[in-house]
Amino acid sequence: MLLIILLIFMIAGSIIALETKNLLSAVIAAGAVGAGVCICFLMLGAPDIAITQMAVETLSLVILIRATISRDLTHITAQREAGGLVAVGVFMAVFVLFSTFALMEIPPFGKPLMTVSSYYVQNGLAQTGASNIISAIILDYRGYDTLGEATILFVAVAGAIVLLRKKGRKKAEEKDE
Amino acid sequence: MMLIYVLCMILFAIGIYGIVVKKNLVKIIISFCILDYAVNLFFILIGYKKDGIAPIMMPGQDKAQFVAQTVxxxxxxxxxxxxVIGLGIxxxxxxxxxxxxxxxxxxDVMKMRKLKG
Incomplete structure (x- = not known):
């Protein structure tokens, strides 16, 4: 019951974030949605995810405020042309159709389909020695996933550093533009 | 209790709407973050067990009870x-x-005319 109230709060926060005129308040409303997700994780029995979500949420809020503060304060009010709106209508219809099919197939709330993970839960402590089953999965059973994650994070940060660098390593005679 | 899945789908749909309709780049980034939250929350909701405990084994806990109760x-x-990948993106x-x-x-994405290929 509390989860439903929290989800409604998050939906309201995301609508405010998308429709408000001020960019800074939009970013802060998005941060409220992230904090709501964090509390949901805590209530759903995932404390590890909640800690990670809180740290990531704070960082991305800081980064987004860095992007918006003291920039573009003129309001962009015009919507996109009619083609985009028709496209979003068609997409919403298709999305509702497929999500109806999907909601009929998935197991009901509170009864998960634990096929692979029952093996992990039963043998995780004996095989890996980690009492936290999530760390056992991340760092042992699916270690290659974590390697890929580290690679993606490295590439993203390297790309951001290259983009934000003030001066490129160009020769003096090559003029920009 | 299908309502909670439906609310999560609504959050996802709001993210899609923002990405397609909004013209401000920061609004598009915020919509992408909301989309990310909705997908993550949906996965955790699928894995939830009623009255479940976190999958961390405490010392001295009965194993059969832990296996039966954990999410x-x-x-x-x-x-x-x-x-973490969402943060990188x-x-x-x-x-x-x-x-x-x-x-x-x-x-404003409509004013970036030089990007047209």
Whole structure:
């Protein structure tokens, strides 16, 4: 019951974030949605995810405020042309159709389909020695996933550093533009 | 209790709407973050067991009871990866948005005409 109230709060926060005129308040409303997700994780029995979500949420809020503060304060009010709106209508219809099919197939709330993970839960402590089953999965059973994650994070940060660098390593005679 | 899945889908749909309709680059980035939250939350909701406990084995706990009560750990492990990757994506998008602002002086995507190929 509390989860439903929290989800409604998050939906309201995301609508405010998308429709408000001020960019800074939009970013802060998005941060409220992230904090709501964090509390949901805590209530759903995932404390590890909640800690990670809180740290990531704070960082991305800081980064987004860095992007918006003291920039573009003129309001962009015009919507996109009619083609985009028709496209979003068609997409919403298709999305509702497929999500109806999907909601009929998935197991009901509170009864998960634990096929692979029952093996992990039963043998995780004996095989890996980690009492936290999530760390056992991340760092042992699916270690290659974590390697890929580290690679993606490295590439993203390297790309951001290259983009934000003030001066490129160009020769003096090559003029920009 | 299908209502909670439906609310999560509504959050996802709001993210899609923002990405397609909004013209401000920062609003598009925020919509992407909301989309990310909705997908992560949906995975955790699927793995939830009623009156479940976190999948961390306490010392002295009965193993059979732990196996019967714990929530699904596999979606949680994957979502942990997904959250960190989402942070990387957000950083890259904000960097590109700051660069575009320096070049064009606006966040309005309709005014960035030179990008048309």
């Amino acid at each position: 699904d750990p596999l979606p949680q492990a994957l979502v942990l990866t997904s959250i 957000t950083i890259l998008m904000v960097a590109i948005a700051i660069r575009l602002y320096d070049k064009y002086g606006t966040f």
